[in-house]
Amino acid sequence: MPELRQNIATKEWVIIATERAKRPEEFVLPPRPITEHRPDWEADCPFCPGNEELDLEVMRIPEDGPWQVRVVRNKYPALQREGERLRTFKGVQRQISGVGYHEVLIESPAHNTCPALQSPAEVSLILQAFKIRGREIAQDTRVEQLVWFKNHGERAGTSLAHPHTQLIGLPIVPYHIRARTEEARRYFDDTGHCAMCHMLSEELKDGQRLVAKSQHFAAFVPYAALSPFHIWILPRRHESSFLNATARELADLGEVLRLVLRKLYLGLKDPDYNYVVRSAPLLDPGSEYLHWYVTIVPRVTQSAGFELGSGMFINVALPESSAAFLRAVDETSIP
Numbered sequence: 432m433p434e435l436r437q438n439i440a441t442k443e444w445v446i447i448a449t450e451r452a453k454r455p456e457e458f459v460l461p462p463r464p465i466t467e468h469r470p471d472w473e474a475d476c477p478f479c480p481g482n483e484e485l486d487l488e489v490m491r492i493p494e495d496g497p498w499q500v501r502v503v504r505n506k507y508p509a510l511q512r513e514g515e516r517l518r519t520f521k522g523v524q525r526q527i528s529g530v531g532y533h534e535v536l537i538e539s540p541a542h543n544t545c546p547a548l549q550s551p552a553e554v555s556l557i558l559q560a561f562k563i564r565g566r567e568i569a570q571d572t573r574v575e576q577l578v579w580f581k582n583h584g585e586r587a588g589t590s591l592a593h594p595h596t597q598l599i600g601l602p603i604v605p606y607h608i609r610a611r612t613e614e615a616r617r618y619f620d621d622t623g624h625c626a627m628c629h630m631l632s633e634e635l636k637d638g639q640r641l642v643a644k645s646q647h648f649a650a651f652v653p654y655a656a657l658s659p660f661h662i663w664i665l666p667r668r669h670e671s672s673f674l675n676a677t678a679r680e681l682a683d684l685g686e687v688l689r690l691v692l693r694k695l696y697l698g699l700k701d702p703d704y705n706y707v708v709r710s711a712p713l714l715d716p717g718s719e720y721l722h723w724y725v726t727i728v729p730r731v732t733q734s735a736g737f738e739l740g741s742g743m744f745i746n747v748a749l750p751e752s753s754a755a756f757l758r759a760v761d762e763t764s765i766p
């Protein structure tokens with residue numbers, strides 16, 4: 432019989448369609464050029480070395496010589512840096528001026544790479560750059576929420592192949608994040624615990640849905656995963672904000688994130704995916720009930736009318752099978 436599962440932290444329900452469940456291998460999409468088979472440089476790529484638009488540059492690492500990572504302002508930003516955050520109400524129309532940040536982090540000078548193919552140190556450097564920019568943007572009192580996200584591949588929403596991540600600083604806290612914050616607070620009030628810390632310890636004990644673990648992090652497919660191979664990477668130390676992750680934790684996360692993405696790359700043949708760093712709203716620092724994490728969503732299925740109409744998902748993969756499949760992928764099978 433199919434079953435409905437609820438995520439205790441987010442309170443979201445999902446239908447696990449056990450009757451229609453596919454085998455993990457069935458999620459490999461038809462062959463197409465995978466990342467490593469692209470050219471390593473393209474003349475018309477704005478992110479390739481030699482094509483840098485220096486007027487958009489915010490920072491680069493290292494500061495001198497050939498760069499490893501660059502942060503630039505988005506050429507077509509969703510929000511504008513300059514201006515006042517003004518709220519207006521007129522009848523039923525509520526508005527805030529579109530001030531904020533929209534930056535792009537170029538993850539490598541190489542056009543044909545991605546975190547799965549990079550070294551752990553390179554992935555850690557990307558995370559350090561996220562933190563540096565995040566902390567700087569957080570100084571701006573007009574910004575209430577930071578969202579770091581990666582779109583890898585067309586099904587994940589990108590048309591630019593060069594490896595990059597984006598950071599948006601919003602002048603509001605979106606409804607979705609507000610609702611999750613409220614659930615986390617409620618869980619804490621009811622039980623005296625952080626829901627994520629509780630979930631983490633249960634997943635480590637159970638082990639069926641674990642994909643990888645390290646000194647500071649654990650990666651698992653949540654019990655109520657919304658889609659196939661949906662993965663959460665949680666820090667073991669309770670902390671609400673990614674901005675407070677230590678250098679040691681980021682070095683460790685570089686290894687775990689790269690390992691998990693490498694398993695997806697090899698197991699599912701370079702699937703399109705999004706990953707997101709979920710961190711507390713800037714005005715909720717040091718919260719006892721919020722716990723930052725990274726979520727990875729491979730785009731191997733598409734949502735449709737039911738998802739739109741109900742806000743809930745049908746997952747056609749058993750979370751335990753997705754995790755077992757990824758655990759079995761030998762990440763050392765490419766150099």
Ligand SMILES: [Zn+2]
Pocket residue numbers: 472473476477478479541542593
């Ligand atoms: Zn490029």
Ligand SMILES: [Zn+2]
Pocket residue numbers: 625626627628629668669670721722
């Ligand atoms: Zn916690």
